[in-house]
Amino acid sequence: MGREQLSVVVTTFNSAGTLDACLRGVSWADEIVVLDSGSSDATTAIAAHYGARIHAQPFAGYSAQKQAAIDLASHRWVLLLDSDESLDADAAACLQQALCAPAHAAYRLWRREWQFWRWQSRRGRLNHYVRLFDRQRARMSDHEVHEEVQVDGPVGVLDAVIDHHGEPDIAGRVAKANRYSSLQQADLAKRKVSWLRLRMVAYPTVAFLRYYLLRGHWRSGWAGFIAARIHAFYAFLKYAKLYERQRPRD
Incomplete structure (x- = not known):
């Protein structure tokens, strides 16, 4: 059985330190869209290495910038990632399986946080966020920070973990x-x-x-x-x- 085609959407700004891991984990996707806001490091070169479709615009705020990137996607199903987030092989397989026959308008994924010099304990409580969604039934909220994907329809939860590399110190x-x-x-x-x-x-x-x-x-x-x-x-x-x-x- 085939799966829904997927666009991975990432917003970037001087993200060279983490972008390689981010895009390597989603290199199986049908499309990678990178919306950059004026990077001066190797961000766009890394994106080009993974065959991403690269666009640029001045930073419009967290929510507006992400919505602009989502609007650039070619496919109906979108995986929204921050440039300091990555997926391992197990998480990728879980997403691909869900896309074979999506039962919901969107899915939440768990996120594990890097805490200065170690990963948070897997026995601790992980947050989960809507990251995989049908973009025809979802939009970004208008919050200045802590923006979220708002969905018109049922939302499921996948047994998939995003690694958030976050602030290193x-x-x-x-x-x-x-x-x-x-x-x-x-x-x-x-x-x-x-x-x-x-x-x-x-x-x-x-x-x-x-x-x-x-x-x-x-x-x-x-x-x-x-x-x-x-x-x-x-x-x-x-x-x-x-x-x-x-x-x-x-």
């Missing part, structure tokens, strides 16, 4: 927390956030306990502890910056 993770907390102000401003000062005080602790204990990152040793602390710092920053934004100037 603590400094990179902290810089990302600072950047994302600033970008998220536009999303927070769209809704009324009550008890803002209480959130600044209490929510970082809640975020730490949920990340470290409930999601099982304590199984990853000190790497998991540090990641949880940075996650709590991000939770504090987003509300502190909102408080700063809303507070009248003296």
